[in-house]
Amino acid sequence: MVHRVMGASGVDVRAVRTLVSDALVKGPAWVDLGDVDLITSEVATNARRYSASGLPGGGVWVAVLHAANRLRVEIRDDGGAETVPRIPDETAESGRGLLIVAALTTRWGFWVGTNHKREVTVWFEVVGGTAG
Template sequence: MAWDGREVQRVAGPGGVDVRAVRALVGDALAKGPPQVDVGDVDVITSEIATNARRYSASGRPGGGVWVVVLYAERRLRVEIQDDGGRRDGADDLGRGR
């Protein structure tokens, strides 16, 4: 798939990933002309994923962040958010989900 537009940026903050900055980055990318999408839906999804990264992964630690990728073509939009992995509290994941 060939993409018409691409935005890639790391978003971090002194107290962990800045969710507002992630939302602003995605919103700015959408304003550049990707396909017609419900911007409100994209904002809610972006906010939820970035918040979960801050709350549950190492992205919520001081200096933590996420990589944000926004790709768009004539009738397609793709938003990727990759957190720093691990857990915010530094504990291992043994026993998780039991």
């Protein structure tokens, strides 16, 4: 199921984290909820920081999908970003969050919508209880 999470002054990152953790209460026992919370926070914060999701009334669409050995979370922003998600080079002074995402997940990635808004969906997966 896909849910919209909004906030008066931009997407409420805490509400996104709560939505994902609540969806996993009866989810796979092997999932490290702390890791998923950290990854979700990073992705939602990037949506708030770099897209229209950070504007008043902005939000994200969130999907949490899980099966016996796979968890997938997708977070789609409101578009308008001037860049796409990327892991920075070694000399960058910021942007280390996606390194955390890469380290704690089995796979992650993104796609950019083809309409004029260019919404970005960032997704991550953890498989079989082992990340990375």
